[in-house]
Amino acid sequence: MSTISIVKCLEYEKELVFQSVHELLDRLGGIGCFVQSGQTVLLKPNMLSAKSPLQGVTTHPLILEAMIHEVQSVGGEAWIGDSPSGALKGIERCWENTGFLEVAEKTGARIIHFEAGGTKICRAGKEIYHLAKSVMEADVVINLPKLKTHGFTLYTGAVKNLYGTLPGFQKAIYHKKHPHPDHFSRVLVDLYGLVNARLHVMDGVLGMEGNGPATGKKRWTGLLMAGSDGVALDAVAAHLMGFRENEIDAIRIASERNLGESSLQNIEILGPQLKSLRFKDFKLPSNRMIYLVPQWLIRLVGKMLWVCPQADYEKCTGCGICARSCPVHAIDLIEEKPVIDNRKCINCLCCNECCPEGAIYQKLSMLAKYFG
Ligand code: SF4
Ligand code: SF4
Numbered sequence: 001m002s003t004i005s006i007v008k009c010l011e012y013e014k015e016l017v018f019q020s021v022h023e024l025l026d027r028l029g030g031i032g033c034f035v036q037s038g039q040t041v042l043l044k045p046n047m048l049s050a051k052s053p054l055q056g057v058t059t060h061p062l063i064l065e066a067m068i069h070e071v072q073s074v075g076g077e078a079w080i081g082d083s084p085s086g087a088l089k090g091i092e093r094c095w096e097n098t099g100f101l102e103v104a105e106k107t108g109a110r111i112i113h114f115e116a117g118g119t120k121i122c123r124a125g126k127e128i129y130h131l132a133k134s135v136m137e138a139d140v141v142i143n144l145p146k147l148k149t150h151g152f153t154l155y156t157g158a159v160k161n162l163y164g165t166l167p168g169f170q171k172a173i174y175h176k177k178h179p180h181p182d183h184f185s186r187v188l189v190d191l192y193g194l195v196n197a198r199l200h201v202m203d204g205v206l207g208m209e210g211n212g213p214a215t216g217k218k219r220w221t222g223l224l225m226a227g228s229d230g231v232a233l234d235a236v237a238a239h240l241m242g243f244r245e246n247e248i249d250a251i252r253i254a255s256e257r258n259l260g261e262s263s264l265q266n267i268e269i270l271g272p273q274l275k276s277l278r279f280k281d282f283k284l285p286s287n288r289m290i291y292l293v294p295q296w297l298i299r300l301v302g303k304m305l306w307v308c309p310q311a312d313y314e315k316c317t318g319c320g321i322c323a324r325s326c327p328v329h330a331i332d333l334i335e336e337k338p339v340i341d342n343r344k345c346i347n348c349l350c351c352n353e354c355c356p357e358g359a360i361y362q363k364l365s366m367l368a369k370y371f372g
Contacts, residue, residue: 002232002261006271010222021066027270034199037075042138046146047082050097056206056218061099063203068107081112083167114167124190135165143197147204149212151362158200158230159192159250172327175348185249200230209283211362231260286364311338315359322351
């Protein structure tokens with residue numbers, strides 16, 4: 001049986017967030033159950049790209065600050081680290097725009113640049129990963145995911161948030177190597193197992209619906225959730241959004257590998273009843289339609305359907321970041337505008353995540369995979 005603590009928190013007001021985070025952890029026995037005095041604690045927020053907190057893309061800085069406060073209250077040494085895919089314009093912009101830099105300065109927490117700190121070679125089955133050294137060297141890792149949909153994997157939460165422990169272009173390489181969501185989710189689960197975070201605290205105050213994780217629609221979902229089992233946390237969050245049990249590949253695969261609990265029957269909720277919390281008319285990603293089609297029909301027509309990234313030329317400034325971040329070189333910059341070759345595209349959404357203008361969106365198209 002896994003346990004997930006849930007507290008309602010309707011806005012990012014400092015006193016409210018600090019109280020809510022404290023209550024959330026108190027129900028799990030308090031921060032002292034996870035961190036001891038003198039331990040180094042790496043906090044891993046979702047710093048997807050250089051977005052400001054109220055765009056709903058990144059973990060809100062007040063959640064990070066409240067968690068640092070908790071860690072420091074029991075004598076832990078707080079570190080903050082992430083490796084965002086959208087850092088091609090400089091990682092400093094990400095730290096600044098997300099508000100994490102200010103939190104670090106205010107609290108004395110140490111910012112860890114995963115790219116600069118070296119890596120540690122870790123093996124999971126046949127795969128070899130170069131994980132950020134600080135992630136493997138910290139005494140404790142605390143994961144701070146954001147509640148969002150994802151156009152490729154359908155959902156992003158605790159398990160997927162740890163993808164950022166792979167520094168630099170490795171992330172694009174694994175996207176290229178595993179273009180199918182099911183195969184890619186096995187990578188996510190490998191990393192989840194290797195990182196072995198002790199606690200997961202999800203920022204679900206302002207979430208994202210539709211075609212997340214960067215250009216979906218903001219949605220005030222008003223919740224904070226936490227537990228030591230990130231798979232159970234994801235199972236609960238996915239349920240509240242409206243996904244079916246085990247619909248999300250990463251949750252199902254992690255549970256099959258006994259890394260966590262995916263069945264709601266075996267998850268104890270500390271807080272309001274789940275049925276009172278389900279988000280009404282929550283918009284799921286367009287790609288989900290393809291997943292719902294029976295396998296025989298997918299074999300027949302499924303390949304004709306494709307959720308394509310498209311550029312909005314009104315918003316696009318022609319910076320070229322999307323073209324440089326595409327792992328399969330499917331984007332050419334022609335007259336300072338990105339032109340996407342859908343025949344090459346593996347739908348990893350790196351371009352969508354890294355575009356500073358939010359100019360890449362997702363559109364369900366017929367036959368685009370064949371005719372570009
Ligand atoms: S879509 Fe335009 S603004 Fe966005 S990353 Fe590509 S070139 Fe830059
Ligand atoms: S065009 Fe965008 S979604 Fe397609 S492979 Fe390139 S980065 Fe990924």
